[in-house]
Amino acid sequence: TLDDEDSIRHIFRVACGLDSMVLGEPQVLGQLKDAFRYAQQAGTLGGNLGRLFQHTFAVAKKIRTDTEIGASPVSVASAAVNLAQQFFAGFKKHTALLVGAGVTIELVAKHLVSHEIGRLFVANRSVERAQDLAGQFGGFALPLSEIEGTLPEADILITSTAATEPVVTTEQIANALKARKRKPIFACDIAVPRDIEASASDLSDFYLYTIDDLDKVILAGQGNREAAAVEAHRLLDDEIRRYAAIERSKQVAPIIATLRDSNEAVRKQVAKKARQRMAKGESAEDAIEFATASLMKKMLHKPSVALRKAGEAEDLAMIASARKLFGLDDD
Numbered sequence: 001t002l003d004d005e006d007s008i009r010h011i012f013r014v015a016c017g018l019d020s021m022v023l024g025e026p027q028v029l030g031q032l033k034d035a036f037r038y039a040q041q042a043g044t045l046g047g048n049l050g051r052l053f054q055h056t057f058a059v060a061k062k063i064r065t066d067t068e069i070g071a072s073p074v075s076v077a078s079a080a081v082n083l084a085q086q087f088f089a090g091f092k093k094h095t096a097l098l099v100g101a102g103v104t105i106e107l108v109a110k111h112l113v114s115h116e117i118g119r120l121f122v123a124n125r126s127v128e129r130a131q132d133l134a135g136q137f138g139g140f141a142l143p144l145s146e147i148e149g150t151l152p153e154a155d156i157l158i159t160s161t162a163a164t165e166p167v168v169t170t171e172q173i174a175n176a177l178k179a180r181k182r183k184p185i186f187a188c189d190i191a192v193p194r195d196i197e198a199s200a201s202d203l204s205d206f207y208l209y210t211i212d213d214l215d216k217v218i219l220a221g222q223g224n225r226e227a228a229a230v231e232a233h234r235l236l237d238d239e240i241r242r243y244a245a246i247e248r249s250k251q252v253a254p255i256i257a258t259l260r261d262s263n264e265a266v267r268k269q270v271a272k273k274a275r276q277r278m279a280k281g282e283s284a285e286d287a288i289e290f291a292t293a294s295l296m297k298k299m300l301h302k303p304s305v306a307l308r309k310a311g312e313a314e315d316l317a318m319i320a321s322a323r324k325l326f327g328l329d330d331d
Contacts, residue, residue: 004247008240011052015060017069018232023225024069029060052243059239066235068228077107079217080188081115083209084156087186095119097154099147099168100161101129104190106136108158113137121154123147125161151176157187159195170200177205190214263299270295 010019015032017024036053039045045053063069088094096117098105101124112120120139123146124130130141142150144167151157151172161167173196177185184205189196192211201208274291278284303322310318322328 005240005244008052008243009236011056012059012236012240015056016063016232016236018229018236023229024064025075026064029057033057048247051247055239055243055246059236059243062239063232063235067232069225069232075107076190076211076214077104078111079214080108080158080190080209081111082217083188083214084112084158084186085115087184087207088155091115091117091156093118094155095121095153096156096158097121097123097147097150099123099144099157099159099195100191101126101133102160102162104160105158106133108160109133109137109139112156117156119153121150123150125163148172148175151185152179154185155183157185157196158190159188160190161195163191163195164193166195166197168196168200170197170203173197173200173203173206177203188214266298267295270298 011032013019015029017026017028019028032053036045036057039049084091091112094117096112096119098108098121101122105122109120109122120134120137121142122130122134122139123142123144124133125144127141127143130143133139134141147168151168152175154176157168159168173185173187177183182205184207187196187200187206187208189208189210194210196208200206270291273294274287277290278287282290303326307319307322309315310322
């Protein structure tokens with residue numbers, strides 16, 4: 001088990017992706033939010049834990065907003081989409097053709113959809129699998145045999161299959177470029193061995209990147225995230241201290257509430273007497289004078305008695321606390 005502050009630090013780090021194998025990844029934060037929601041629904045979330053989770057989510061948002069911890073691509077899928085972003089100002093008016101239907105292509109689809117891709121096609125040897133994947137993202141499914149007919153519509157081509165031979169040929173690309181009237185195609189071949197014929201890279205207006213190019217992007221992204229993690233840890237330390245201070249302050253909340261309630265009772269009692277005096281003909285000025293003097297006397301009676309006893313006992317700590325509590329000068 002961890003001590004209080006260590007526990008707070010642990011959940012903050014996990015939520016911010018600082019404990020993840022892929023530094024800064026957001027998936028664990030999503031899992032924490034799911035766990036929080038399930039606990040709420042089950043009625044098993046106590047007040048302390050509920051406050052900790054809420055603060056944790058706020059801290060994770062602050063870290064991702066105020067640092068570059070999640071900005072740089074560190075996965076093959078995010079790197080591929082990041083490269084595509086360098087070619088297009090936005091994806092809304094563009095079409096992407098994804099070849100394959102595995103985990104990597106699914107992640108690519110998620111990234112493209114999060115960046116508002118205009119249209120999405122998924123081609124796969126198993127049309128059923130392509131339909132399942134395309135259906136998740138509002139896309140269109142097709143068999144590998146229909147790639148050639150769809151290529152002319154594709155501004156972005158990203159492939160990742162387990163095929164042992166290329167599934168997209170140089171001839172198909174050349175025909176697509178001709179049909180597009182030399183409108184360029186951005187392509188990223190994530191597969192090993194390659195899905196796209198290597199000679200296609202010699203075609204004008206066809207910009208082909210491979211897994212080797214993505215590795216360079218990923219390494220650079222990891223370096224950027226490691227640098228951002230230094231700032232993230234500094235912010236995290238500040239947030240841990242702030243949350244711990246908030247929780248410690250809650251220890252005196254019942255005392256403050258009791259103090260307010262008792263003084264409110266005194267105020268009501270004095271106000272009642274002041275109204276009675278005015279009802280008997282006493283002037284408002286005299287009633288106010290009585291009320292304020294009486295209120296001050298009643299509210300200071302117990303502290304005054306305690307301070308006299310502290311003086312008699314030479315309780316310097318109590319005397320110093322009284323000065324601090326009531327904001328008194330040393331004069």
